[in-house]
Amino acid sequence: MAPLTVMSETDTDAVVTIVGGGVHGVHLAVRLLQADLIDPNKLRIVDPVGLLESFRRTCRQCGMVEFRSPFVHHVATDPFSLRDFAQARGREDELRPTTVGAERPTTSLFFDHAEWICDRYDLESLHTDARVTAIEDTRRAVEIETTEGRISTRWCLLAVGHGRSVTYPEWATELISTQPVTHVLDPSFDRDSVGETASVGIVGGGITAAQLATTLSQLPGRDVVLFARSPFRVETLEASTDWMHFSGVIEKFHEHPPASRAREELVAEARYDGTMPPYVFRRLQRALERKRIELERSEITVATEAGGTVVATCQDGTAFCLDELIFATGFGSPYDGGLFRHLRRQSTLQTGYCGAPVLDDETLRWMRRDGSPSRIAVSGVAAQQVLGPFARNVIGARRAGALIVGFLESKLGAEMCETKP
Ligand SMILES: Cc1cc2nc3c(=O)[nH]c(=O)nc-3n(C[C@H](O)[C@H](O)[C@H](O)COP(=O)(O)OP(=O)(O)OC[C@H]3O[C@@H](n4cnc5c(N)ncnc54)[C@H](O)[C@@H]3O)c2cc1C
Known part of the structure; x- marks a missing residue:
C-alpha cells in the first residue's frame, strides 16, 4: 500500500491518530482539541463508517429511544453541556426521569448534541474514511495500515469498541x-427488512432483546416470539454506581496482575449483563399483557433452516416455525475483534488472559513485551480491566479521556521541546 505522504525521518503524518470514531474516539478528540494540545492538522480520526455512525445505527436497529445513562454522560467535557443544549432549544422534555441519579436523554437528543459538538470542533475535517487493518509500534512512531493507505503517527489511540465481535449460543453455530x-x-x-408478515423469533432476555421485541411488536403483521430462558432482571444501570467513581472500589482490580483472569472475572461479576432498566421492563410487560409478544421460557436446543424457514425446538418439546431468527445475545469478547487479533499475533505488545491487552493502570498505554510503555493507548471496553464495568460506557470514555490526555499533555510538551532547534 502506498504511503499517503512522503515524510522526513523525524516527521510523521499525524501527531495523534485515533482509531475509531465512536463515543470514545470522538471524546478523545474533543479533549485533545479543548486542551489545545495539538494542531488540528496533526490529529486524525480513522473510521470506515463515519463519526458516531456505528453507535447511532446500533441504537436505531435495537429500537432504543432513550439512553440508560444520565444526561451528564455525553461526548463533551463540561458535564452540563447536554442539559444546556436541551434547554437552549426548548427540548427539556427529552430529559427523561429516572429512579437513580440525573435524568436521561432521549437518543435523538444525545446524538443531536454529539453532532453539535463534532461541528464545534470541526471533527469531520479530521476524519479519514478507512478501516485500520494493521498497526505497528516502532518505538519512535506508530505505523498504521489502513484501507486507504499508510499513516505514520507519533501516538495511536485505539477506540474500536467491540470491533464486530458478537455472541451466539452454541446450538446456533x-x-x-x-x-x-x-x-x-x-x-x-x-430492522426494516424484517418481512411484513413475518413470524420473528428473538433470542435473549436483556435490554436489547426487550427493546427489539417491543419495537417489532408495534409494527402490523409481525408475530413476535421472545425466547428468554431466565426470569427478567431489572437494574437501572449496567453496574453499581460505586464503579462510576473510578476510585476506591476500582483498586480491587489493581490488586491483581494486569490482563489477568482475576481482573476479567471481577468485571464479569460487577456487570449486570442481561438486565434491563425499569422503563424498558414496563414496556415489555405491557406488550406481553396485550399479547403482542409471545414469551417462550424454555431454551432452544435444536434449530434447523430449510427453504428460508427456521424450525426451532425447545427443551420443553415446543417447536416454532420462524421466518426470521434474530439473536440479541450480546457482544463477544472485546479482545476478539479483527484488529485486536492482529495485534495479538503480530506485534511486540503484551497480552494476557483471553488476549486482553496489558495496559498501564495510570495511563492506559499498552505495554510492550519488554515492559516499556508503547505509543498506543486504549479507550473503551478493551480497557475494562483497568477502568472496570463502565469502561465501555460514555462515562468510561470520560475517564479514559482524562487519563490518556493527562499523559499526552506531558509527552507532547516534551516532544515539542525536543524538536525545537
Ligand atoms: C444498544 C446499546 C445501547 C447503549 N446504551 C448506552 C447508554 O445508554 N449509556 C452508556 O453509557 N452506554 C451505552 N451503551 C454502551 C455503548 O456501547 C458505549 O457507550 C459506546 O457506544 C461505546 O463507544 P465506543 O466508541 O467504544 O464503541 P463504538 O460506538 O462501537 O465505536 C467504535 C468505532 O470504531 C470503529 N472501528 C472498529 N474497528 C475499526 C477499525 N479496524 N478501523 C477503524 N475504525 C474501526 C467502528 O466503525 C466504530 O465507529 C450502549 C450500547 C449499545 C449497543
Whole structure:
C-alpha cells in the first residue's frame, strides 16, 4: 500500500491518530482539541463508517429511544453541556426521569448534541474514511495500515469498541450464515427488512432483546416470539454506581496482575449483563399483557433452516416455525475483534488472559513485551480491566479521556521541546 505522504525521518503524518470514531474516539478528540494540545492538522480520526455512525445505527436497529445513562454522560467535557443544549432549544422534555441519579436523554437528543459538538470542533475535517487493518509500534512512531493507505503517527489511540465481535449460543453455530438468521448487533442487521408478515423469533432476555421485541411488536403483521430462558432482571444501570467513581472500589482490580483472569472475572461479576432498566421492563410487560409478544421460557436446543424457514425446538418439546431468527445475545469478547487479533499475533505488545491487552493502570498505554510503555493507548471496553464495568460506557470514555490526555499533555510538551532547534 502506498504511503499517503512522503515524510522526513523525524516527521510523521499525524501527531495523534485515533482509531475509531465512536463515543470514545470522538471524546478523545474533543479533549485533545479543548486542551489545545495539538494542531488540528496533526490529529486524525480513522473510521470506515463515519463519526458516531456505528453507535447511532446500533441504537436505531435495537429500537432504543432513550439512553440508560444520565444526561451528564455525553461526548463533551463540561458535564452540563447536554442539559444546556436541551434547554437552549426548548427540548427539556427529552430529559427523561429516572429512579437513580440525573435524568436521561432521549437518543435523538444525545446524538443531536454529539453532532453539535463534532461541528464545534470541526471533527469531520479530521476524519479519514478507512478501516485500520494493521498497526505497528516502532518505538519512535506508530505505523498504521489502513484501507486507504499508510499513516505514520507519533501516538495511536485505539477506540474500536467491540470491533464486530458478537455472541451466539452454541446450538446456533450451523445457522449463523443462513439467510433468515441475524444478530441485532451485527452491522449488516437491518430492522426494516424484517418481512411484513413475518413470524420473528428473538433470542435473549436483556435490554436489547426487550427493546427489539417491543419495537417489532408495534409494527402490523409481525408475530413476535421472545425466547428468554431466565426470569427478567431489572437494574437501572449496567453496574453499581460505586464503579462510576473510578476510585476506591476500582483498586480491587489493581490488586491483581494486569490482563489477568482475576481482573476479567471481577468485571464479569460487577456487570449486570442481561438486565434491563425499569422503563424498558414496563414496556415489555405491557406488550406481553396485550399479547403482542409471545414469551417462550424454555431454551432452544435444536434449530434447523430449510427453504428460508427456521424450525426451532425447545427443551420443553415446543417447536416454532420462524421466518426470521434474530439473536440479541450480546457482544463477544472485546479482545476478539479483527484488529485486536492482529495485534495479538503480530506485534511486540503484551497480552494476557483471553488476549486482553496489558495496559498501564495510570495511563492506559499498552505495554510492550519488554515492559516499556508503547505509543498506543486504549479507550473503551478493551480497557475494562483497568477502568472496570463502565469502561465501555460514555462515562468510561470520560475517564479514559482524562487519563490518556493527562499523559499526552506531558509527552507532547516534551516532544515539542525536543524538536525545537
Ligand atoms: C444498544 C446499546 C445501547 C447503549 N446504551 C448506552 C447508554 O445508554 N449509556 C452508556 O453509557 N452506554 C451505552 N451503551 C454502551 C455503548 O456501547 C458505549 O457507550 C459506546 O457506544 C461505546 O463507544 P465506543 O466508541 O467504544 O464503541 P463504538 O460506538 O462501537 O465505536 C467504535 C468505532 O470504531 C470503529 N472501528 C472498529 N474497528 C475499526 C477499525 N479496524 N478501523 C477503524 N475504525 C474501526 C467502528 O466503525 C466504530 O465507529 C450502549 C450500547 C449499545 C449497543
